[in-house]
Amino acid sequence: MNSCIRKFSYVLLVTMHASGMALAQKPKPKPLLINLDPQQKAQAIDNFGAAGCWYAEGIGKHWPAEKREKIAELLFSREKDAQGNPKGIGLSAWRFNIGGGTTEQGDSSGIGDVNRRVEGFLQNDGTYNWNKQQGQTWFLQQAKQFGVENLIAFANTPPVQFTQNKLGFKTVKDYKANLRPDKYEAYTDFLAKVLQHYQDQGLQFKYISPVNEPQWDWTGKFGEAKQEGSPWQNPEIARVINALNNSLNQHKLTTQIILPEAAKLTYLYAEKSGASRQVQQFFGKNSALNLSRLSHVPKLVVGHSYFTDEGDSAIVAVRQQVADTAAHYGVGFWQSEYSMLANGYREGTRGRRSAMDCGLFLAKIIHQDLTVANASAWQFWNAFEPGKPDFDTRYYLIALQPNRNHTNGEFFQTKNLWALGHYSLFIRPGMHRLLIKRNDNLSPVAAAQRVMVSAYTGEKNKLVVVAINYEAEAKALQLAIKNYPKGATYQRYVTTAAPDENMKLYPTGKIKEQISLPPRSITTLVINY
Incomplete structure (x- = not known):
């Protein structure tokens, strides 16, 4: 009995020793x-940013100072706390929406959600009311105080006084601009006056974008329209850019014009519509719509990464096409709007995605836009929206839980905020990718x-x-x-x-x-x- 036990013990020890030797000799992963x-x-970096639509107005105008100031700190601060942890993500760009005046129209605007209506500076008698958009202006002021290097103005629609249907969205699905043909100069003069006003207030916009996602029809059933918006065809875009260049010169402004804010990256180099192949159309040497000679137009194309984020192979292929086309025509590229509108962020899974899943996917899209598409700027849509911070945080950096009137509420950080911060806080304007x-x-x-x-x-x-x-x-x-x-x-x-x-x-x-x-x-x- 004892002999059997000793023999078993010996065999066990030998086996354990051999196993241990094998484990010890197994090479560690390189x-x-x-x-x-x-x-x-590689490319120089211009900025990392975000937009404040649609809720900057209510927060900046009504929320208690302590809460809105903390939100601004999360977005703009470059300081560290006592433990060395960042207080915010140090954005270097902030996008400001020049409204079309749908708030003043109320329910007659046809836009169902009151928070998607935007005040307008232009009044029906042709005068300007500079007391409008106070909440959004508060965020501009905060951005400046925190040292944000780039203020960017954009417009989703011309003022309703200049549109064909007197609304901030289309009611006819013809994919043509809602701007009246005789109001191009009036529209661009309006934009220049807004820029001049803010410059006089010490808030200088470095960039202005007069056209947004021109490929969509932006139509809606009256009372159920989602937001302000207008389609534009390429000749219409060229006309408004030429007019805006003249208006900026007349007002002696240095603001640069960015275009065309393509709704998908594929519209920059391909597709078949009145607003497609926009790199070739606006920067092709022999194109009738060439804009490269205008004094306020940098050699730059701007597009949105929406709906080009499903499957790693497709993500990379689209961005490689952007890079190749931009390089061929001698222009740079910005990604100016992205959130997880489509379901690519689910990566084939079902059910809810955790906040970290969303943050990682967001970081991946930023990475591919920078390293494959050679983006020199990257901007998120939207800085804050109503939602929860734990799952499917697809649309926002900061989750809002506002009260019924959006005059107060609670807010929560998401992993998206910090995913963007890993780039925005440390990669400053003028740095280069290696x-x-x-x-x-x-x-x-x-x-x-x-x-x-x-x-x-x-x-x-x-x-x-x-x-x-x-x-x-x-x-x-x-x-x-x-x-x-x-x-x-x-x-x-x-x-x-x-x-x-x-x-x-x-x-x-x-x-x-x-x-x-x-x-x-x-x-x-x-x-x-």
Whole structure:
């Protein structure tokens, strides 16, 4: 009996020892090695931003000061708290909606949701009331106080006094502009006067966008219309841009015109409509609609990433087409509106998606727009909207729970806010994206479900690296930076699904060491040497 026990014990010990040896000898997974050369630069970064539609008016005008100031801090602040954690996401652009006057029309506007109606400065007698849009103006003032570098004005519709049907949306589905043919100059003079007014108040708009998503018909059943809007065909866009360029010159304004705010990225280079192939139409050398010679028009096309976010292969293919077309015609590219309007963010799953799932998907779209489409600016729609912060946070950075009249309420941070912040807070205007090399040689499509990495430089002796770990297990990252001293260190900010980990400051580390990326996380490394 004892002999059997001893024999069994011996065999067990040998087996355990052999197993342990096998485990000990099993090689550890190699880290993802990223090679960086600060001299290998891609596009310059202009800004990261968001828009305040539609709820900036109520918040800025009515909500208690403590609440609205905290919302502004979350969006605009670049400061850190006592523990070194960011107080906000440091946006470098803020989009302001120049209203068409549908609020004044009330129910006669035909727009059902009162919060989607927008006040207008122009009155029916031709005079201007500069006391309008006080809530939105409050956010402009906050943006300036926090040092936001770019104020951007845009209009969804001309003033209702100038539209063909006297409404802020179309009632005839002909895909033509709602602006009366004899009011082009009046419309652009109106825009110039608004810009002049704000400039006199110390709020200078660097950019103006007179056309928004021209491909949609923007029609609606009276009383059920969703918002202000107008379609535009390419010749109509060219006409309004030419007129606006003249108006800006007459008012001696330096504001630049951005266009065409394409409703989908594919309209920039393809599609078949009166508002398609817009890069070729507006910047083609032999195009009758060429706008590149106008003094207020930068060599830049602007589009929206909506509805081009389903499936990694399609996401990358569309953005590669944008980059190739823009490069061929010598123009830059901005992504100026995105939220998860379609169901691509579900990535084939059913049921609700967690706030972290949404934040990771948002970070992926930002990454692909920057690294594949070469976007030099990236802006989110919308900064805040009614909703909950825990699941399917597809439309907003900050979830609002307002009272019935939108004069007060509660608000909540989402993971989307901090996902954008991983870029906006640290990648400042004038920095450049860097070209990188991965030791696993994964394509943008293959990396989209694993680890995505991008890097940026601009300030002396400083690099920023953003890493998105899409996987459910921790991953190791190793950086190899050309001509960096061995003693270079980094600060690490991490967002995970944990409620208290929102760009949380982790311990400082050395570049020569491997960096652990938590499961399903976003990490920004600020490298100093």
